[in-house]
Amino acid sequence: MESMQYRGRVWKYQDNVSTDHILPSRFMTQVEPAELAAHCMAGIDPEFAAEVRPGDILAAGYNLGYGSSREQAPRALLHSGIKVVVARTFARIFYRNCYNIGLPAVVCPEFLDRVSGMDEVEVDLAAGVIRNLSLGESHSFVKPPAFLLDYVRAGGLIPHLISVSGN
C-alpha cells in the first residue's frame, strides 16, 4: 500500500522529452528492472542512471513521454527510484503507462515555472499539493481521477485488477 506522499530531489528537463530519450530503442529487448534502470535517460542525460537516488522526482515541460508507446520508458524511471513525474503536459500513452505501473504523473505548470534541478520537493498526491521545500513554496494541482489513485495505491493496474476481481 502506497502512502502517496513523496519527498525527493528534482531532475529537471525540457519540453518534448520522448520515450526514445528516456529509454533508447537499442535497449528495447531488455525488460528486467535492473537492466531498465541502468539505461534510464540514456538518450538525453548519460549521468542520470548513476546519479539518481530512490525517491527522486522527475520534472519536465510540455509533452513528457512523446512518441513511442514503449512501457520500458516509464518502467526505467520507476526502477531507477523515481517516485513521481511532473510535467506541463503529458503524451497520452505515456500518461496511461505511468499510472498502469503505479507511477504517479502530475500536471502542475505553476510548480514548473519556479523549480530548479536538485530542489527538494514534497508531493502529496491525495491532497493535490506539491511543495518546493527549497523555495518554501506550495502549489496545488488537479488530482487525478479516483480510479487512477487506486492504481497507485495498489502498485499498478494489474495488482488493482487482482484486488477488485477477488483473486
Next chain:
Amino acid sequence: MGQTVTEKIIASHAGVEQVLPGEIHQVSVDLLYIHDNNGPIAIQQFALIPGAAVWDPSRVRFILDHHAPATTFRAAEHHRDLRAFAAKHGIELIDVGRGVSHAVVLEEGLVRPGQVVLGTDSHTVGLGVRGCLATGIGSTEAAAVMYTGRIWMMVPETIRVVLNGSLPPAVSPRDVALLLLRHFGPSFLNYMAIEFYGDFVDGLGDEERMAITTMCLEMGVKNAVMPVGEPDAPRADPDARYVSTVTFDVGTLEPMVATPGLPTNGVPVGSAVGTPIQQATLGSCAGAYYHDLATAAEILKGKHIAKGLRFVIVPNSSRVVAKAAETGVLSALVEAGAVIGSPACGTCAGYEIGCLAPGEVCISTTTRNMDGRMGPGGEIYLAAAATVAASALAGAIADPRKA
C-alpha cells in the same frame, strides 16, 4: 446534440446513447494486437493474474515485427515466449517476416468501421483510415485488456481537418503529413481526435491515407478518422460539435523535409537541398508501402545511387515484397544499389538494421527523427519516398521535382 464519429464509436462501445468530451467511459474492445516490443512485459504482467484466461482469443493477435526475424539472442527468447503464450491461449500469432503490425492488420482486413481497435504500437492510430477508433496502449494495459476485453477512455475533443485539391507532381500524401505536423506541432492535438474530410482524402487509397493518419500520432492525437464508404459506418451528425475546422489546399504544396530533432520540424525541401547524407531509407508503417517503393523505383530505374551512400529499404509487409518482385520494382531498386531488408519495423528505430554512426546523416521515410533514434549522434531528416530516392541519387538532400 449531434456527435462526431469518435463520440459515436465510444458511445456504442460504452452502451450509452450519448457521450460528451471529457467524460470517462469503460468501452468494449473489438481487436487487440500486441507486438514483440511490448509483448514480453505484457505476458509477464498477464501471468501475475492468478488463473487468468484471455477474454476472447479470436479478438487478439500477436505480431512479431520489431525485432524480426530475431535480431539478437534476447529477441529470440522473447519470440519463443510470445509463441508459447499465444499457443497456450489460442491466440493467432502473425510471425516474423509478415510485416509491421498495423500495416498487416490493414492488409488482412481485420478492422471494420465503427470498431474499437487497440494495439501496443503508438502508430495504431494509422488504422483510422478504416473509420474506426484505433489507438495505442502500453504493455500492462494490453495485459489487462487481454483479461477483461475492456478499457477506460476519456472522450476526446474532435477537430475537423479538411484537405482539398490535387497534389503537384512529385508531391505525395507523406508530404501532406509533414505539412500537418508542422502546422499543429508535437502536442497541440494531445488527447484529441481528428476527422479528415475533403476531396483530396476522398481520392486516396487506404495505404496512401495511412501515410497521413499514422503520422498524426506525432501530434499527440488519440485517433485519426478518415471517411469510408461502408453504408453501416458511423458518420458525424450534421450538428456534431468540433473544437475547430482547419482547411488546407494541397494543390500548392512543395516536397517537405522534417529537419533532425522532431517530426514536426517540416520545411520545404529547398531549404535543406545540398545537405550531405550517408544513408537513405525507405521504411516504416508510414513510408514503405508498395507505392513508396514504386515511386523510388521510377526515379532510380536504370541509374545508380551515389557512391559511398547506402540505400536501405525495409518494406512494411510481405505483400509489398511480393508485389514489388512481380512488377519489377524490386529489381530496379536492387540494380540501382539498394539493400532490401525483411519486412519489419527495421530502420525506423535502428532495430539492428540501417543504424547510423555519430555524425552520420540519413534521409528517411520513417516515422521519427528524435536524437539518437537510429543510433546515438546520428541525424535524421524525414521526407517522402520521392525526396529520399532523389537524395539517394545525388548523395545529398535533393528536390524530387528535379530528379
